[in-house]
Structure formats: C-alpha cells, structure tokens
Amino acid sequence: MANPSRQHSVKGTLVLGAVVTVRRLRDRGRISPEQLAARLGAAALALIDEKIDIGRWYPLDAFCEILDTDWDVGGHRDPDYMREEGTRAADRLFESGIYQQLQFAERSERAQAADKLIRRTKLITTITGSLFNFLMADVRLNPDQRNSLEILYSNATGFSEALRYTTEGFMNQINKRQGSSKRWSSNRLRPDLVVFTLPLPRRLTEGS
Secondary structure (H helix, E strand, O other): OOOOOOOOEEEHHHHHHHHHHHHHHHHOOOOOHHHHHHHOOHHHHHHHOOOOOOOOEEEHHHHHHHHHHHHHHHOOOOHHHHHHHHHHHHHHHHHHOOOHHHHHHHHOOOOOOHHHHHHHHHHHOHHHHHHEOOOEEEEEEOOOOOOEEEEEEEOOOOOOHHHHHHHHHHHHHHHHHOOOOOOOEEEEEEOOEEEEEEEOOHHHHOOO
C-alpha cells in the first residue's frame, strides 16, 4: 500500500524515455533551451541533461512536467501521441527483461474465465508498484454490468492526464503482446481516482 507521507516518485525506467524524447525535441530545434527553461521547474530541467539511473526513484512532479512538455510540443495535445509513447515504453521494458511480471504476461495463455483474468491482472498490476511508489490498485469486474474489467488507481492526484494516456498505451501493448485485440480506456472519476476499463468477451462473463 502506498504511503501518503512519502514523496510521490517514479522509477527511472520510465523517466529515461521521457527525458530522451524531450532532449531530442530540444536538440532538433523543436523547442529552444529558453522555452524549455520557461516550461520546466529546476528539478525537471536538470533531468534533461542528467544521466538517468533506471533503478533510481525520481520526483513525480518533475517527470510529469517533462511528459507534459512532450505532449504539448511533440504531440500537440493529441491523446494518441501519448498512447504511442506508452506503447514504446512497454516494448522497452519487455525487451529489458527487468520485470518478471511482463515476461509472465507475454507467456500467459488466454484466460478462459473472468476470475482467472482478474487474478492474472492483479499479478500484472504489481508492475505499477515497481514503477510508482504512491498508487494503490484494485482490480474488479464492473459492479453493475460485470461485462468489463476495471483497475482502480487511487491516491492518483499527481497522476497527470498525459501519464493517464501513456498508461493506456502501455497496458494495451501488454494486451497486444498477449494476442488480445481488447483495448483499455480510462477515466478520472475524482482528482485522486483513475479507472481503467477493459471490455470482456461474453465467454468470460457468462455465468459470472
């Protein structure tokens, strides 16, 4: 469970990709050093030219400032741009072999019942705890219609909209690598609560 007293932080494995992207935007003239300095706080600006340690924790606020800059300058606020960033982040983590949960996800056979899918999703969401030190996750069937799977991330006030879309792309790439065509979508129900929803085929909900 997340500790609200701790500084909200994100692992360097995610920070690295965001920093490299914004650094390229600057080096290719898409944004000037002066514009970048005006957009970013001191902590975020320092990260742009810092060697990122993938095993270290970094401040969430600085990471989200960098993501938002990428979304504004590189993606013109298009949610699909950030979903693609999430897709690439997932592929990098798969290829790194660092996170066993991802390797499990790719090797898993297709779930034949909703309860098995819930258990598998709970295991996979442990990756969230490896990347963010503040989110609390709960997995459930939609309590009203039970035709979709939900992941509820609470304590998520600092989880920016750019990060929400990036996470959609990340989770959808996991599905794709499992051979599933189903796609996650997300909504912010409260400032501190983000819900990701996956529609389920009828074969998984019949008799549930």
